[in-house]
Amino acid sequence: MARASTAHKYIFIVGGVMSGVGKGIASSSIAALLKARGLKVTSLKIDPYINVDAGTMNPTVHGEVFVLEDGLETDQDMGNYERFLNQSISSINYMTTGSVYLSVIKRERNLEYEGKCVEVVPDIPLEVISRIEKAAEGADADVTTIEIGGTVGEYQNILFLEAIRMMKSQHPDDVATVLVSYLPVPNSIGEMKTKPTQYAARTLNSAGVFADIIIARAPIALDEKRRQKIALFCNVKPEHVISAPDVKSIYDVPLNFEKDNLSGQLCEILKMNKCSPTIDLKDWEEFVRRSKNGGKEVKIAVVGKYFDSGDFVLSDVYISVLEAIKYSCYAVGVKPNIDYISSQQFEKGENLEKLAGYDGVLVPGGFGETGIEGKINVIKYVRENKIPYFGLCYGMQLMTVEFARNVAGLAGAHTTEIDPKTAHPVIAILPEQIEKLAKKDYGGTMRLGAYPCELTPGSIAQEAYQAKSISERHRHRYEINPDYIKQLENAGLVFSGKSPDGILMEIAELPKSEHPFFLGTQFHPEFRARPLAPHPLFNAFIKAAVERKSK
Numbered sequence: 001m002a003r004a005s006t007a008h009k010y011i012f013i014v015g016g017v018m019s020g021v022g023k024g025i026a027s028s029s030i031a032a033l034l035k036a037r038g039l040k041v042t043s044l045k046i047d048p049y050i051n052v053d054a055g056t057m058n059p060t061v062h063g064e065v066f067v068l069e070d071g072l073e074t075d076q077d078m079g080n081y082e083r084f085l086n087q088s089i090s091s092i093n094y095m096t097t098g099s100v101y102l103s104v105i106k107r108e109r110n111l112e113y114e115g116k117c118v119e120v121v122p123d124i125p126l127e128v129i130s131r132i133e134k135a136a137e138g139a140d141a142d143v144t145t146i147e148i149g150g151t152v153g154e155y156q157n158i159l160f161l162e163a164i165r166m167m168k169s170q171h172p173d174d175v176a177t178v179l180v181s182y183l184p185v186p187n188s189i190g191e192m193k194t195k196p197t198q199y200a201a202r203t204l205n206s207a208g209v210f211a212d213i214i215i216a217r218a219p220i221a222l223d224e225k226r227r228q229k230i231a232l233f234c235n236v237k238p239e240h241v242i243s244a245p246d247v248k249s250i251y252d253v254p255l256n257f258e259k260d261n262l263s264g265q266l267c268e269i270l271k272m273n274k275c276s277p278t279i280d281l282k283d284w285e286e287f288v289r290r291s292k293n294g295g296k297e298v299k300i301a302v303v304g305k306y307f308d309s310g311d312f313v314l315s316d317v318y319i320s321v322l323e324a325i326k327y328s329c330y331a332v333g334v335k336p337n338i339d340y341i342s343s344q345q346f347e348k349g350e351n352l353e354k355l356a357g358y359d360g361v362l363v364p365g366g367f368g369e370t371g372i373e374g375k376i377n378v379i380k381y382v383r384e385n386k387i388p389y390f391g392l393c394y395g396m397q398l399m400t401v402e403f404a405r406n407v408a409g410l411a412g413a414h415t416t417e418i419d420p421k422t423a424h425p426v427i428a429i430l431p432e433q434i435e436k437l438a439k440k441d442y443g444g445t446m447r448l449g450a451y452p453c454e455l456t457p458g459s460i461a462q463e464a465y466q467a468k469s470i471s472e473r474h475r476h477r478y479e480i481n482p483d484y485i486k487q488l489e490n491a492g493l494v495f496s497g498k499s500p501d502g503i504l505m506e507i508a509e510l511p512k513s514e515h516p517f518f519l520g521t522q523f524h525p526e527f528r529a530r531p532l533a534p535h536p537l538f539n540a541f542i543k544a545a546v547e548r549k550s551k
């Protein structure tokens with residue numbers, strides 16, 4: 001029997017026809033629109049893979065690993081949710097098949113099922129539902145969006161569709177499903193085809209789930225004839241078919257959805273009486289307007305190692321970094337021109353002159369040996385040539401290695417991640433990490449999530465943040481070796497951010513008298529940069545780049 005309506009409403013977002021059509025952005029946009037209708041919103045992502053979290057996956061395979069406040073390593077879609085919602089999300093909002101099974105199996109081993117036979121159905125979907133409900137309650141959300149990875153019809157996500165079916169049968173008025181489908185326009189025909197979407201809707205129906213809304217992703221806008229056709233064949237009202245043509249920027253998507261009144265339709269379907277009849281998108285529209293302004297261009301080089309994949313360049317690996325650069329450019333009023341440069345080409349000290357044409361250089365986080373000496377050469381070049389430099393995590397550690405070798409006179413200095421026998425281990429493993437690595441306990445064991453950091457008065461960092469203490473997200477096993485702090489400081493490096501106990505060096509910089517902007521952070525500021533709240537350190541970096549440009 002159906003239970004009474006609860007305080008919480010749920011919107012599931014599933015994909016049809018193929019992946020990669022922007023289901024994550026659709027979910028983020030729906031969440032942002034409902035927030036702009038005055039509702040409290042939270043967003044979940046369910047990934048069908050067995051990995052317990054995204055932390056152990058190679059970024060060239062799976063894109064960026066996004067770290068939440070409480071330290072969970074997740075899919076990059078979680079980053080999109082936080083950026084579009086302009087709010088932090090907790091780790092209960094992310095699950096994978098692996099994490100769900102792990103909880104159920106642990107519970108079984110603890111006798112918590114009291115001797116019952118634990119079964120794939122219903123026990124796995126029940127665990128999924130319990131997590132969704134916990135997330136909604138934890139965030140006190142009026143409405144919760146839940147994106148299911150992959151596309152309908154895949155063996156991998158069938159149990160998640162079963163969770164939707166079960167929730168809907170229990171709470172018919174509180175659950176809605178959005179199918180984000182693709183409508184191809186084959187070159188040979190030149191006409192938009194609806195049949196693959198019809199099949200996707202039927203596949204969803206065969207799992208006992210019915211779409212309330214269909215988002216028609218396509219290269220072009222949906223015409224009336226096809227809207228009617230989809231409505232008729234897929235059991236939805238014509239006004240519940242939303243046109244979603246390709247757009248230049250992902251930030252246009254919410255505004256585009258709203259042209260078809262998507263948030264209004266959802267409020268009506270779910271009878272959300274708290275939903276405001278009008279929508280407040282002023283700040284978002286202002287952001288989009290600024291993002292399209294011409295203005296002076298700044299050229300930023302992002303020097304990393306994960307860019308090349310066959311004939312393609314992957315920028316998704318550093319998506320939070322790229323977005324953070326863009327937000328600060330828009331805030332400062334300049335146009336970003338970002339180049340992705342593979343560090344391998346600088347390994348032997350060649351090609352470095354290329355960097356002279358940039359207004360700023362950024363080395364993002366990373367692991368392992370590939371391209372390391374190339375990055376160190378790049379850092380030496382930008383330090384000597386006074387090109388603004390921003391180093392994130394590995395980018396800060398390698399900046400310290402470069403400074404140790406070339407300024408502090410510590411020949412052969414290195415991080416023990418690469419050279420455990422280095423004469424000068426200026427970057428060394430965090431003490432609590434040694435045992436974990438010895439036991440091959442790699443998953444979810446780095447120093448992860450938000451930690452506080454105290455800023456040195458008068459430093460570039462402190463000036464940028466305009467605060468005495470801050471909190472930022474981490475993901476690392478190595479750190480500045482405390483035994484070398486004095487020597488590095490004596491040579492001129494300033495540690496302008498430290499853990500409150502003074503032991504961990506979280507920010508390193510050169511004073512303005514030495515260099516216009518040469519700063520690295522042990523944390524990942526990019527995870528906190530948002531369209532409506534650009535990050536203070538990225539702002540400072542971009543301002544320094546603009547200054548270089550105007551000289």
Ligand code: GLN
Nearest residue numbers: 365366393394476477478
């Ligand atoms: N590999 C380095 C460490 O583990 C840096 C990690 C990173 O850049 N996220 O400490």
